[in-house]
Amino acid sequence: MSANDLLIRMQQGDRLALARLMTLVEARPPEIYRIMSQVARMAKGAPRLGITGPPGAGKSTVIDGLIRLLRSQHKTVGAVAIDPSSPFSGGAVLGDRVRMQDHSIDPGVFIRSLGSRGSHGGISRATMEVALLLDAFGMDEILIETVGVGQTELDIMGIANTTVVVLVPEAGDTVQTLKAGLMEIGDIFVVNKADRDGADRMAAELRAMVEISPSPKEWAAPVLLTSAREGKGLEELLEAVMSHRRHLADRPETEAFRRNYLKRQFLEIILAELCLRLDSTPEIEIIARQILSGAEDPYAAAAELLSDPSRLAQFLRLRDKQ
Numbered sequence: 001m002s003a004n005d006l007l008i009r010m011q012q013g014d015r016l017a018l019a020r021l022m023t024l025v026e027a028r029p030p031e032i033y034r035i036m037s038q039v040a041r042m043a044k045g046a047p048r049l050g051i052t053g054p055p056g057a058g059k060s061t062v063i064d065g066l067i068r069l070l071r072s073q074h075k076t077v078g079a080v081a082i083d084p085s086s087p088f089s090g091g092a093v094l095g096d097r098v099r100m101q102d103h104s105i106d107p108g109v110f111i112r113s114l115g116s117r118g119s120h121g122g123i124s125r126a127t128m129e130v131a132l133l134l135d136a137f138g139m140d141e142i143l144i145e146t147v148g149v150g151q152t153e154l155d156i157m158g159i160a161n162t163t164v165v166v167l168v169p170e171a172g173d174t175v176q177t178l179k180a181g182l183m184e185i186g187d188i189f190v191v192n193k194a195d196r197d198g199a200d201r202m203a204a205e206l207r208a209m210v211e212i213s214p215s216p217k218e219w220a221a222p223v224l225l226t227s228a229r230e231g232k233g234l235e236e237l238l239e240a241v242m243s244h245r246r247h248l249a250d251r252p253e254t255e256a257f258r259r260n261y262l263k264r265q266f267l268e269i270i271l272a273e274l275c276l277r278l279d280s281t282p283e284i285e286i287i288a289r290q291i292l293s294g295a296e297d298p299y300a301a302a303a304e305l306l307s308d309p310s311r312l313a314q315f316l317r318l319r320d321k322q
Contacts, residue, residue: 003035010137011042015110018137022112025129028276033269036129042136046078049241050160052146052185057166058192059145061228062237067103069238070141076108078134079143080127110134128159128265156185158264161257162244164188164237167206169198186221188240194225194233219247277316284315 001009001017003024009017021039024032049066051059060081067077103109112134114126127144134142146156156163165186189210191203206223222240226233248254278284287305290296305312 003031007035007038007042010133013138015107018110018133019112021133022126022130025126025133026114028272033273036132039129039132039136043132044135044138046135046139046142047162047245048131048142048144048160050144050146050156050163051166052156052163053166053190057168058228059166062164062166062190062192062226062234063143063145064102065228065231065234066143066238067109068231069234071103071106071108075140076138077110077141077143078131078137078139079109079111079145080130080134081111081113081145082127110137110139128268131159158261161248162187162241164190164241166190166192167202168193169196169202187219187244188237189221189223190226190233190237191223192226192228194227195230199225219244274316281315 001020003021006017006021006024010021021035024035051063053059063079063081067079070077103111112130114130131142131144144156144160163185165188167190169191189206191199191206193199203223203225210221210223224233224237224240226237228234248257287296287301291298291301305315
């Protein structure tokens with residue numbers, strides 16, 4: 001089936017066509033830019049909610065509960081789960097629906113796992129494009145769960161309209177480690193597994209950090225207690241998300257976010273293609289051997305290539321000739 005056929009069938013609500021287009025996004029064939037250009041024109045701007053936090057905080061359980069609430073409001077939901085990449089296949093280790101099996105047969109929910117593929121910001125390179133496909137498919141809400149890599153998990157800020165940071169009562173050391181960046185990441189903070197000892201203390205510490213944060217945001221990030229496995233506190237969390245959206249409506253920073261998102265999307269496209277083109281050239285192998293032999297070091301080799309635009313242009317044209 002051609003890419004055009006897949007796009008037509010996706011617009012008609014074909015979930016299999018949507019899944020195949022997502023697979024194309026990860027495989028990145030040469031025609032991916034033409035395909036995604038058409039997808040971008042179909043997208044309607046569905047809101048994106050990011051869920052981040054350290055491993056074991058219960059992010060997937062929180063998302064599972066939010067999906068239930070959104071479906072009870074008759075909203076369709078697309079979810080993107082960024083999982084650690086398999087060292088063998090490069091794919092997502094945990095798979096599409098292992099953690100959210102109850103929604104797998106719901107036609108109003110589509111869940112896709114992506115391998116992080118070495119990303120250090122918790123976000124796979126294909127995340128933005130998969131979210132765009134879900135938007136073009138017509139989903140009302142898009143949820144994005146990051147891989148949970150800790151303090152480097154900043155990329156979610158650039159892709160989600162609202163970011164929820166999920167922690168657990170035992171995460172005191174994590175909070176101290178992340179203190180500087182944590183306040184910048186989160187629009188809403190959640191202490192999950194609130195039935196455990198220390199939950200109230202953790203919430204109090206977070207509220208104190210929010211109050212003294214030098215962040216220029218006019219939004220005061222709420223700190224909520226949840227027990228996602230029992231479904232407790234999730235309605236309050238969803239209302240906080242909606243409150244944040246109302247706060248963002250018609251504000252100057254919302255336009256700035258949109259501008260930065262589109263700029264980042266453009267740069268991601270360019271950088272991905274540059275990496276593919278450079279990696280596929282024989283000359284890169286020659287440079288790699290020179291570095292391995294000690295005749296060059298990576299920084300000097302990179303500086304030499306970047307300082308010679310004509311040589312760099314020749315590198316980039318080689319892939320077109322292959």
